[in-house]
Amino acid sequence: MKLNIFSRIAKSFKDVWENRIILLAMIRRNTAGRYKNSYLGFAWHLLTPILMIIVFYITFTSIRPHPIPDFWIFLSSGVFPVSFLSASLRGRSIVSNANYITKMKFPREIAVIASVITDFLPVLFAYNLIVIVILLAGQPVNWYGMVMIPVMLAMMLIFCIGCSFLVSTVTVFVKDVGYFMAAIMRLVYWVTPTFFMLSDATGLLKDVVTYNPFTYFVEVFHDILYFGVFPHTEYIIICSILTASFFLVGSWVFFRYEKRFPEVL
Structure with missing residues (x-):
């Protein structure tokens, strides 16, 4: 049967809204499950990128002969999108919810969306914190640009949902894809201008960075x-x-193959 993707997406929006209680429950379960038996709990979602920023800051301000001015702002404004994008491409949201997919009747896309939103929440909190710190530090601010932050966050969320739909679906049928993506995403930090200026990239690195979709976000x-x-x-x-x-x-891809999930899982 031919799939009309636009009408199917419209139906999906309606289905997700009608089952928003399930969506919220899965987000809460994901958040609680990731940090079960942890003293700091949800705080680790923010602490991990912050610790990464500290390590990168100490490392690159030490080895660069001419460090980027206000490097902490440059680093923190770029590392959270990459962290979020990397988490969204793990491709485990369908496989890890196999029990629900096979035994319950609900819109299967909710499992993917809930996983992405769980990873998105720390980014939302982080950017609020970054903006507050920048204002307190007296850094120059373009208020018209600031208006674009929620727009870009929403765009990034939709982008990641689409990526997760694709990778999660393929992972159901080819389990190795999840491990492959995990390895690839470890390299993403080094080919995305999170700790170096875009203008600093030369040769092969410049080509890779230019064709890296994460670069533009x-x-x-x-x-x-x-x-x-x-x-x-x-x-x-x-x-x-x-x-x-x-x-x-x-x-x-997701809606084309979702009916086969129960038999494969």
């Missing part, structure tokens, strides 16, 4: 929070195209 946040300017229109357009493309492709 990171650069938008650098423009807003580090450079204090309205983000480049080119970056916003590229992010919009990437978001629409990955969401449509990911949704098509």
